[in-house]
Amino acid sequence: MPIPAPNLYPAFNIVRLSHVELMVTDLAASRAFYVDTLGLQVTDEDDQVIYLRAMEERGHHCMILRKGGTPEVNSLSYKLYSEDDLDKARDWFAAKGLPVEWVTRPYQGRTLRTTDLFGSPMEFYFKMDRLQPIHQKYALYHGVKPLRIDHFNCFSPDVDESVAFYNEMGFRVTEYTEDEESGNLWAAWMHRKGGIHDIAFTNGRGPRLHHTAFWVPTPLNIIDLLDLMSTTGYLSNIERGPGRHGISNAFFLYILDPDGHRIEIYCSDYQTVDPDLEPIKWDLTDPQRQTLWGAPAPKSWFEHGSAFAGVDSRDSKMKAQPIIAP
Structure with a gap:
């Protein structure tokens, strides 16, 4: 089947992928893997969830580890260009008959939750809390x-x-x-x-x-x-x-x-x-x-x-x- 021609003017504009939320069964074991071994940086945590970012990132998180009974994926998230794109995205997914809802997410502004054509959970946002740069804090680099x-x-x-x-x-x-x-x-x-x-x-x-x-x-x-x-x-x-x-x-x-x-x-x-x-x-x-x-x-x-x-x-x-x- 031919590759489709690029759609340079989509109904709404996505900047990039943003973050993933994983359910993990042992939060301490996951912290040891992602933080102590790989070297991701903790931006917030409690006994139920850990928020992580990598060294060049200014957004609050690129990965969320949430404690749960089953290892699975809660969502794949994307950053949009503007607040207006959130409303355009909502209309686009709704017109395709896919589920749409506005959800509240810590450290983010208005967030749209929906799915792709096969049901994969997707979330879109424009604003995320920004953190101070750490890319030149070389003492933090490890893993x-x-x-x-x-x-x-x-x-x-x-x-x-x-x-x-x-x-x-x-x-x-x-x-x-x-x-x-x-x-x-x-x-x-x-x-x-x-x-x-x-x-x-x-x-x-x-x-x-x-x-x-x-x-x-x-x-x-x-x-x-x-x-x-x-x-x-x-x-x-x-x-x-x-x-x-x-x-x-x-x-x-x-x-x-x-x-x-x-x-x-x-x-x-x-x-x-x-x-x-x-x-x-x-x-x-x-x-x-x-x-x-x-x-x-x-x-x-x-x-x-x-x-x-x-x-x-x-x-x-x-x-x-x-x-x-x-």
């Missing part, structure tokens, strides 16, 4: 030295439909994988902020969150994290990598938090701000699409994901298979 949240990746039961829906919201495709036999999309990378992606879609049982990614300064930071994790009790949490993707050209590492939520550590992709930038096409059978060096991903990478709270997932429409490590 993998995370600079900012970079993207979400979600399992979709129909990547073609997901791409069409998010294209209407102004997300532009940068790279994609197509199954030559069916002509359907296996995966696609879509952005708003001028990188490779704010969100990507991977074929699979969904909707589910595949991973949340954080940008770090250099590949050496990833090596440092591997040394740290392998000697502090987190060896089994290392799932895939390090390596360099063919798609995006980014250096990567995939790890699992104590509840199994997947995190990617990510750097070195490229700029995509030109509105007429042509998407790069990859074949599903190309071994370099997953890893430029040819190493295939493990089976868990194609099957394991985090459920969205209260959302039923369904099998994908595609039966094609990528290359999987033995």
Whole structure:
């Protein structure tokens, strides 16, 4: 199926992805992982929730860890350009028959909660409390030295439909994988902020969150994290990598938090701000699409994901298979 033409004038304007809210079963264990090991900064916490930000971020949080009985995802959130865009977004989702409600969120202004076409929970806001910069407070840098949240990746039961829906919201495709036999999309990378992606879609049982990614300064930071994790009790949490993707050209590492939520550590992709930038096409059978060096991903990478709270997932429409490590 052809990639849709970029929609440069959507009904409302999204700046970028903003933050994710994860339900975790052991708040202390999650704090040890995200704060003490990865190096995210605590901006507020109590015995039920922890708010985190990365080193370059001025907004109050990029991740919320909330204590709960089941590991799942409460929402994926996005920042809009203006207050007016909130009302435009509300009208756009309502016109599609999707649920819309105004919700109250700490440290944020007016917030719209809705879903995408498959039920993935989405929240939109314009104002978030701003904090003092810490990017030059180098005494705070530790762990993998995370600079900012970079993207979400979600399992979709129909990547073609997901791409069409998010294209209407102004997300532009940068790279994609197509199954030559069916002509359907296996995966696609879509952005708003001028990188490779704010969100990507991977074929699979969904909707589910595949991973949340954080940008770090250099590949050496990833090596440092591997040394740290392998000697502090987190060896089994290392799932895939390090390596360099063919798609995006980014250096990567995939790890699992104590509840199994997947995190990617990510750097070195490229700029995509030109509105007429042509998407790069990859074949599903190309071994370099997953890893430029040819190493295939493990089976868990194609099957394991985090459920969205209260959302039923369904099998994908595609039966094609990528290359999987033995």
